[in-house]
Amino acid sequence: MGSEEFISLLHGFLGTIVLMSFSGVLLGLFSLNKNRYNILKYSIIIMTIAVILIDIFGMMIYAVYRETNADSAKSKILASDKPWVHEILMEFKEFSGIYVAIILILASFLVIEFKDELFKNKQIRNTLVLMMTLAMLLTLITFGLGAYITKVQSI
């Protein structure tokens, strides 16, 4: 297994960690039980770190994807009958993953700063639900685009 394949594998594996941590966030957020605060806190922190690592590994894979030679995935996609896969989908995916990390950083700060109020104040809880909904919607779009681009042309 080459280093590029290993990084791709880690990139995908961390995606699984994100989804697993999300279930911890859901449990902590909707159980309304103060004793589950730690589950919520650690789940959201793990989720944020995993997304940041996915973005970093994604950049490393992107370097291989966009190599200037004719054999690179980007060159092959642009030369195919589906150049829009790069021009629209990949261009969008590059940044949407970064946006997810930024949203999760904000959500993590909310959880850490409002520890006691989180289970009492409905406004803070609703804000967190909003952030998690936005983060998960963008995550699913980014995962979906990644799967489709890989199906059209793997690196």
Place this chain on the structure above:
Amino acid sequence: MTKKIKSVYVFASLSIVGIGLLNLLSVMSKKIKDLLALNKAIGPYSGKVILGILIGLLFALLYYSLAKDNKINFKKWNIFFVVSLLIGLLLIFTPFLELFE
């Protein structure tokens, strides 16, 4: 405490808009696109992400040093964040960017 959270809102919102705006600028000007290529391997993408996040950080620090620690109006800040996110998403959507080419 609320000052810290408001600063994180500023960081998140302006980082997203900053990344989007740098993406728009790179479409509008080849010179800016070349300047944004801080890393040769990943090209202008590196500059857009790093500088976009730095823009957010800079404004967040500025806000933190100037703002008062009064009560936070979540509704107002959430609207500010969601609007920023929508602008950020529009600025990375190629069919929209083609209007400026």
